[in-house]
Amino acid sequence: MTDFDAPTSLWTKVLTVEASLWMGRVHLLGQQTFILIGWYAAVAPDGTPDPLPLIGLCTFLFFGFVALQILNDVKDVEGDRITAPYLPLPSGLLSVRTAARLAVAYMGVGLLALLLTLPHLFWVVVILATTGAAAGILVAYSKLKGQGVLASAIITVAFALPLLWAWFVAGGGDPIVLVTLVFYTQVTYFSGNIIAALHDVDLDERAGNTTFPVRVGAPRAFRFMVGVAGVGWLLVPVIALLGPYGMWALPFIVPGLALLAVSYRRMLRTLQVPDRGRLRRIDDLGPMKVSDQFRNAAVLAVFAPWVALVAFAVIQAIAWSGHYLYMWRIVRGGLVRSLAQETGAGLPGPDR
Structure with a gap:
């Protein structure tokens, strides 16, 4: 395993x-879409x-x-030894200390971006405080995975934050639009959290994670998740009626529903x-995730048709190319071999 402070090249x-970046x-940049939705809904x-x-918010x-x-992987390292042993921590590619310190460094870079770009220090404080709350929700989620859909409901609270940040920093707008x-x-x-749980349904029980798919079975959890996603699809025409360019949703609605069907x-x-x-489960459920996107x-x-087109194209290009790089560098051990070749120390073992 590597230590960032060790005398290495x-x-x-x-x-x-x-x-650490693969960790x-x-x-996976899909969360950036919600920053853009919040921003352009407020200014459209x-x-x-x-x-x-x-730009600062996205950074x-x-x-x-x-x-x-990274902090989530640090917290779940013992379970990942069973469900995803190729990840940097269970594979011994990184030490827990190095991963945690790099996570703090990345948060520092993000903070610097906020300080340089936001118009008021007040928004920096609000965003940092709510990010801390999101980290607390993440910890609570890990302890409540066995509570089924309740755990999925809890973790979703944190994911509304990027949209809210962008909405209020941009100046806000119609509260009905915001609530919707x-x-x-x-x-x-x-629904996305249930998809993520379905990826590990084969080994989660062995790792002590009694998630919703483990409790009710993968097929039943999938049907429930599709039903929840259906609610999302029903909300799209409602949102289209609230925005200025509602008809521009159609070029995305048609292929998304067709792919799901x-x-x-x-x-x-x-x-x-x-x-x-x-890994096979991730590939199996790929169409569902693309449909959601x-x-x-x-x-x-x-709210912003051309921004939607460009953002969708960029996110998909990075996701697909990144998937193949991730498979090569992490899953198939390309990064482990590169590190072993560089250090001459042989392949690392598990960080136990």
């Missing part, structure tokens, strides 16, 4: 940082505020998300097959 430190799931249709705070969300994901968008966000992340039965069949493993882009298009 610069390239070894670069590889250590790379490992932060840097290729003719507001043109300074875009610098938006903070990126590094803050990385930091919280917050409810949409909760529905989206509620054509892949539903196949996804359900694979969930009826036991012991497929985490089409839906999120549809909501953004109601």
Whole structure:
């Protein structure tokens, strides 16, 4: 395992940082869509505020998300030895101390972005305070995983924060729009949390995680999750009526619903097959996640059509290319081999 303070080469430190960024799931940028929704919903249709705070918010969300994901992996390292032993901590690629210190450093970078871009220190304090609350919710979630849908409901509270930050920093707007968008966000992340739990359904019980899919079975949990996602789809036309460019949601609604319709039965069949493993489950449920991202882009298009198109294209390009890099560097051990070659110390073992 590597320690950032150890007398190692610069390239070894670069590889250590790379490992920590993969821990932060840097290729998954879907949460940025909600910053954009909150911002453009507040300024649409003719507001043109300074875009610098938006850039700062997106930067903070990126590094803050990385930091919280790392801390989540630190907290769940023992369970990950069973469900995802290839991750940097259980594989011994990083020490817990190094990972935690890098998480603090990433949060510091995000804080610097806020200080340089937000118009008032008040917003920096509010965002940091609510981020701390989100970290507390994350800890509570890990202790309540066995409570089924209650745990999923608890964790979704934290995911409304980026939308709220952007909305209020941009100046706010119609409270009916805000309430509708917050409810949409909760529905989206509620179903998304169940998707994430389905990835580990084969091994979670062995790791002591009695999640909702473990409690009720993967097929039943999937049907319930699709029903929740359906509520999200029903909210899209409601939001379209509240925004200035409602018709622009259609180019995203049609392919999103079509993808869900054509892949539903196949996804359900694979969930009826036991012991497929985490990586196959992630691939199996990929169409569901892309369908959700089409839906999120549809909501953004109601307020900023061209921003929705560009954001969707960029997020998808990074997600797909990042997925293959992640498989190569983390799952198949490319980063472990690079580090072993650089240090000449052989392949690292588990951090026990």
